[in-house]
Amino acid sequence: MGLQTLDRAVAALQALGAAGPMGLRLVDLQRSLTLTKPTTHRLMQALVKHGLARHVDETRRYHLGPSLHLLSQLAPPEGPDLLKVCTPAIQRLAEVSGDTVFLGAREGLYTVCLSRATGDYPIRAITVEVGSRRPLGIGAGGLALLASMPDEEALRVIEVLTPRYAAYPLASVEQIVASQRLARRHGYALSDGRVAQGVRGVALALHDATGTPAAAIGLAAIRQRMTQRRILELVELLREEIAWIERTLRAANPS
Numbered sequence: 001m002g003l004q005t006l007d008r009a010v011a012a013l014q015a016l017g018a019a020g021p022m023g024l025r026l027v028d029l030q031r032s033l034t035l036t037k038p039t040t041h042r043l044m045q046a047l048v049k050h051g052l053a054r055h056v057d058e059t060r061r062y063h064l065g066p067s068l069h070l071l072s073q074l075a076p077p078e079g080p081d082l083l084k085v086c087t088p089a090i091q092r093l094a095e096v097s098g099d100t101v102f103l104g105a106r107e108g109l110y111t112v113c114l115s116r117a118t119g120d121y122p123i124r125a126i127t128v129e130v131g132s133r134r135p136l137g138i139g140a141g142g143l144a145l146l147a148s149m150p151d152e153e154a155l156r157v158i159e160v161l162t163p164r165y166a167a168y169p170l171a172s173v174e175q176i177v178a179s180q181r182l183a184r185r186h187g188y189a190l191s192d193g194r195v196a197q198g199v200r201g202v203a204l205a206l207h208d209a210t211g212t213p214a215a216a217i218g219l220a221a222i223r224q225r226m227t228q229r230r231i232l233e234l235v236e237l238l239r240e241e242i243a244w245i246e247r248t249l250r251a252a253n254p255s
Contacts, residue, residue, distance in 0.1 A: 008033060008043055009052075011156075016053060016064045018109045018135065018160045023061035032160055082208070082215060083114050085248050089241040090217060094119040097219055097234060102128060102203075104141035105215040109161055110134060111142040114215070125199045125220040135161040137176040138168050140191040140201035141216035146176075147183035148205040148213035154180055170194050188235045189216075193223065200226035202234055206242045209253035217242060 015032045016024060024032070030040040044062055047053035051067030082105060090101045098119035104111040110133045118124055128139065136142045136157055146154050155177070162173055171194040183189035191201040203218025219234050 005043070008035065009047060011160075012040075012043060012047060013052060013064065013068070014109055014157075015160050016062060018164055020164070021063075023056065023059070023063040025061055029062065082249075085252075086206075086215070086217070086245055087115060089245050090115060090117045093117070093217070093219065093237060093241055096237060097221075099219045099221040099225070099234075100125050102141060102201075102218050102220065103215060104128075104134075104139075104145075104203075104218070106136070106145050106213065107133065109136055109157060111136060111139065111145060111216065121221070121225070123222050123225075125196070125201075125222055128195070135164040135168075137161065137180060138165070138171060139195050140189045140203035140218040140220070143176070143179050143183050143189035143191055144203040144205040144216040144218070145213055146180040147189055151181065151184070168195070170197065188231075188238070189218075190231065198223050200231075202226070202231050202238070204235070204238045204242055206245055207249075209249045217245075 011033055012029060015029060019028075026037070026040060026044065029044065030037050033040060035043070044053060044055070048055055048065065051065045054063050054065045055061070056063065083103070086103050090103050093101045094117035098121035100119065101117045102113055103115040105114050112133050113128045113130050116128070116130050128134070134142055136146045146157065149157065158173060158176055165171060165173055165176065175194065179189070179191070179194075187204075189203045191203075193199060195201070199220055200223050201218050201220040203216045205213040205216045208214040217238060219238070
């Protein structure tokens with residue numbers, strides 16, 4: 001298999017993952033991958049053959065295949081437990097800021113909330129539940145992870161996820177494109193009322209021991225509390241804690 005074919009196969013699997021239970025028709029995949037119909041058909045036949053995708057004849061739609069689950073179960077754990085390392089940091093952030101702190105890990109084209117800590121400020125901004133998944137680009141954490149990619153890759157991800165963004169009426173595709181570019185320029189991501197009206201969130205991506213952006217830590221509060229000056233103060237707090245986390249991860253998994 002050539003590198004181009006491998007890239008196309010990965011893009012097809014990512015598109016199927018983003019589509020969720022509904023799956024995708026061949027024409028949807030063809031449009032997403034910008035390939036000819038015969039090329040797309042041959043690619044999907046190969047993925048089905050190896051169990052990486054499955055085709056439902058009744059609906060004429062493709063879905064992720066059972067072999068992916070098996071492969072994920074066989075993969076060894078990567079270094080120290082991210083949640084265990086990050087927990088003291090997000091607790092410190094909640095205590096110092098008084099706000100709600102979220103830890104979200106990247107899972108394919110989604111961000112999964114691994115943990116949450118709340119500060120003592122009386123009005124709390126609870127915009128995401130532990131265990132919930134959001135498409136990359138939704139919320140400050142998802143924007144931070146999107147902004148950690150090269151712009152061309154981020155735009156491809158946004159294109160694949162566009163159908164999933166419909167579930168978030170406060171965030172348009174144009175806003176997501178602009179916000180991730182702004183985050184890349186400023187070094188932090190800001191979500192202003194895109195998940196819940198009147199709530200602002202700020203987040204930074206954190207890198208694992210290999211230097212790969214694997215998660216994001218963010219803080220959320222009501223808009224009146226999140227002034228520009230305070231946002232910059234929170235960004236500095238986030239940078240300090242993320243630097244500590246990344247040092248800890250590297251020390252536990254030296255190359």
